[in-house]
Amino acid sequence: MASVLGRYGRKWSLGCVSYHKNYLPRFSTVAHSAVPSEPIQQQQAGRSMNLYSAINQALHIALESDSRSYVFGEDVGFGGVFRCTTGLAERFGKHRVFNTPLCEQGIVGFAIGLAAMDNRAVAEIQFADYIFPAFDQIVNEAAKFRYRSGGQFNCGGLTIRAPYGAVGHGGHYHSQSPEAFFCHVPGIKVVIPRSPSQAKGLLLSSIRDQNPVVFFEPKWLYRLSVEEVPEHDYMLPLSEAEVIREGSDITLVGWGAQLSIMEQACIEAEKEGISCELIDLKTLIPWDKETVEASVSKTGRLLVSHEAPITGGFGAEISASIVERCFLRLEAPVSRVCGLDTPFPLVFEPFYMPNKNKILDAIRSTVNY
């Protein structure tokens, strides 16, 4: 039956991703980001671990390096429903790692207050689907605090972590990808990692960043994605996209768990002679327009893919911005292969999802436009 088709393609391990640093110099749109970057190609011995272990390690490091940092949320004390917070309460004590009652609005409001007093608050929302009661706090309080106080106050120490995305059987309320709602809010950053080593570096950067960050973790990859992760404290720069696969015929842009699907499509397209360039956006706002622009200037074609519904999804912003910048260079309309415009379905998940074949079809039709 339909559910058998599932997402078996997702077993792809992202362990063989290589890092390319040959793209144009950085962002000009970002105000300031005092985040030093340590390239992780250092010969530091890594340990093989999955996504939740990498995030766990990042949290351990974050709490260790700053005594005024706190991790809290529903059920984080025993390790959390996805084990991301195991060992934290035992190591740092119940005053720094604690459970909250079931109230997302309360959790985020509380976190903003803590951050406003120069602490680092890492609030966990158990599933991104539950973040909506806290939406008012994030949009109206966290994002605008610095602006409306003329720089006197800020909640830069705030980081909100939430597992997002489809998982094969999540249904309506355990599978949503709400990143687009938050990308519409100036004042916060939205960061989405694609793999364990990325997650650790990006999470540490997000926690230490001077701006409030909403950090979405692809729950599908918590156990499935395994790779070598360096054990030391390292940070990856925010607002820098990364070209994870070089190509010359078409540029594909994505983030999070969707990248593994796109990578499979790229490999299949390669067999047909289409050379695909794959970019991981990493930070959705403020996003690295220069890297994507440089890539599209090279290839002349763009395809964006995400799990969230197509209308109003972040792919629309990317498409509009790139068309503004690369209109004369584009050889074909920008293609968006995304979730359908329906609520996230239960049994129909395989039809809803932007899977490898849909992406492949789109690659072909864009290249043959």
Place this chain on the structure above:
Amino acid sequence: MALSHLSSTRSNRFLRPLAAAAAAAAASSLCRPISTSTEPLVIETSIPFTPHKCEPPSRSVETNPQELLTFFRDMATMRRMEIAADSLYKAKLIRGFCHLYDGQEAVCVGMEASINKKDCIITAYRDHCTFLGRGGTLLEIFSELMGRQGGCSKGKGGSMHFYKKESGFYGGHGIVGAQVPLGCGLAFAQKYNKDENVTFALYGDGAANQGQLFEALNISALWDLPIILVCENNHYGMGTAEWRAAKSPSYYKRGDYVPGLKVDGMDVLAVKQACKFAKEHVLKNGPIILEMDTYRYHGHSMSDPGSTYRTRDEISGVRQERDPIERVRKLVLGHDLATEKELKDIEKEIRKEVDEAIAKAKESPMPEPSELFTNVYVKGFGTESFGADRKELRATLP
């Protein structure tokens, strides 16, 4: 009076098999057959009600043998159904989420005994038994759990989203606490309709800490809405014990200016009495909070073993001392309304019914792929996607 009215409005499907069992019992035993009498029987609840800003109802509950046996049958059906759902989940026929209600059956059965189908019930995701109580069939339940067309939500909702419009069952909600303001809205509509019906909005001890609950409570009290907020306190919000999540675990007092009543949720007669009292109360005085002190044997959901945050001794202790079905069994046997064997026969029959429903549900087909696009907006504003790159979306307007 009210009771005979109640026993006649109950669906007859539970009573028909009793006559057959009665005949068999009469032939095989010396005892008189299963009682189907409607002679009133007064039974005291084991613990008194604890009131908050109101006069508690009396501990003496009027019932009758037929009703007690109906309670037994209904609760046993629910118990059997939940256990069957457990096995189906482990066999991967039910996927996604499955939150089981066994242990808490007395709450929905007692509630149904005191209200009618025009009253509305709205609850969160632990809704299989509530749906059954509202008149749902086992076939609809198992079909929906397995995501088939024969399900009550056409297979599109799943375990957490059961609805039954004809009986005023408004579901079935995934986001905890969100159903309470909705319930207050239902009560608001009922007040406009002036039809003397009420709404029961159920939520758990975890959801009791949601802000929207207090917002809804304030509005309901201000406008005197016929809403009864029922906190099904099974003492654990997922894995968090109530004392670790709530400053005041006396959920019936949380309403402050709204009266409340604490009820032994494992005693079906106490629940019935409380709901009857509550219905009369809200039609005159505005909202009331009922706290049902109950317990769930399974974990929060099928992925929760249920033993990491509580001891197995605690679970088996509650099972031995407070199990709702055992309580009714003791009452029935104690008042000589049926024999052990008859009750066992009822249970066997229920087992068979459940197995048949499962077999039939398995035959139901999965929903058509085109159903993915239906019911997004009203009346089939479906979207079709076609084209090599799936980019073209075409809408078919009604």
